[in-house]
Amino acid sequence: MKIFLFLPLALCMQFCSYSQHNKTSTMDSTNKNNPVYSTTDTNKVNLSEEEWKKILSPEVYQVARQKGTERPWSSPLEHIKDKGTYYCAVCGNGLFVSDTKFESGCGWPSFYQPVSKSSIISTPDNTHGMKRTEVMCGRCKSHLGHVFEDGPPPTGLRYCINGVVLDFQKAKQAEAGYNKDQEKQ
DSSP states (O other), X not given: OHHHHHHHHHHHHHHOOOOOOOOOOSSOGGGGGOTTOOSSOOSOOOOOHHHHHHHSOHHHHHHHTTOOOOOTTOOGXXXXXXXXXXXXXXXXXXXXXXXXXXXXXXXXXXXXXOSSTTXXXXXXXXGGGOOEEEEEETTTOOEEEEEESOOOTTTOOEEEEOGGGEEEEEHHHHHXXXXXXXXXX
């Protein structure tokens, strides 16, 4: 009997552990308080955990810096079908384009390919008694989620990403924002 109770829990844990967030908008004003947030800067970001705590919301901090996981099916970004770009909510690094997003049924936004090889970092994760590959932002090293080898062609990969650590910009908004940032430089 205990095996039947444990099995569903173990299957859920394969994907991630649970925490909650309340993010309902994308590219919101909370980034204005974050001095390292930029969708155009590619310089690496190295802040202390105390500095991250001051500039990130508790929900983003818990997932990004403490390697937490939001509840499955809780991210409004999971169902977005608009064309655009997904950025790291911690630093603004471009991570995925909407053309690589797919419905995986796992409860988190899923992608089969990052924007570039340098936009993410992959590292072994053997926590919770499982062998997985953790995915982190290539600019700020924040925890994003995990990558699995059960995705669609052409890569066969499924990047299972926490929505709370993603910001989304529609294609036209992203282009306008990029042009505005370039004018400032």
